[in-house]
Amino acid sequence: MGKRRLEDAIKQINHPIEVTYRCYELDPTAERDIKENMYQMLARKYGMSIAQAKVNTGNVVQMAKEVGLEYQMDTMILTNTFDAHRLTMFAKTQGLMKEMTERILHAYFTESKHIGDHQTLTELAAEVGLNREAVEKMLASDEMADAVRADEQTAKQYRITGVPFFLINKKYALTGAQPTETFVQALEKIISEDEITILNNQDGTVCDDDGCEIPNK
Structure with a gap:
């Protein structure tokens, strides 16, 4: 949701903006196959009733x-996301990280697919144009694990404890799925702070590739 609002904000700004996705696991200790549904997990984790979790x-x-x-919260399949993150990092090496990230998110939140399952991940990867055999080989190994861990270590250095988290120019941060207008304003x-402000007038000597222009006095 935060990702979509950011994308909507970027469309309203006439300035080139590059978005880079980073890896972050909400629960690195989660099992690949989890019997609990979303409501049961929330009720257990936060000490609330199933009814309150549904609300x-x-x-x-x-x-x-x-x-x-x-x-689709009713049918969402909870799982460990480490392999899904490895897949996005592999897709990054092929120039398809944006497409892979979007496909995994849609599969998880909307299609209720098991994104911890290697076969499921392989199918999703093939859909965005990645080589099926290369993905199968990668998932069967520990390839890209170091890349995921490096991102997670960076998150610790920035003291990031939740998602979504948006770091802009390695200096400014927005947390949570902020309204689109908040992204636009930020x-x-x-951008305005990064622009160069000329403090002097135009009377000084100006040089470019064609030489120097001496101002008329």
Whole structure:
């Protein structure tokens, strides 16, 4: 949801902006196959009732709809996401990280696919144009694990404890799925601060590739 709002904000800004996705696991200790559903997990983790968990997730589902996303909380399959992150890092080496990230997110939140399952990940990778055999080989090994761990270590250095987290120019940060207008305002402010401000008038000597122009006095 935060990703979609950021994308909507970028469309409103007439300035080149490069987005890089980073790896972050909410629960690195999670099993690949989890019997609990989303409501049961939230109730256990936060000490609430199943009914309250459904109310809380219902609010998230509604917010997602407002940006054109369909979250299927009832059938969402919880899992360990480390291999999914490895796949996105592999896709990055092929210039397809954006497409792979979007496909995995849609598979998880909307299609209720098991994104911890290697066969599922391989199918998703093939859909975005990655070589099936290369992905199968990568998932069967520990390839890209170091790249994922490096991102997670960077997150610790920045004291990031949750997602979504947006780090801009390695200096400014926005946390949470902020409204689109908040992203627009923040980006415009940062862009304006990065622009060069000329403090003197135009009476000085100006040189370029064609030589130097002496101002008339």
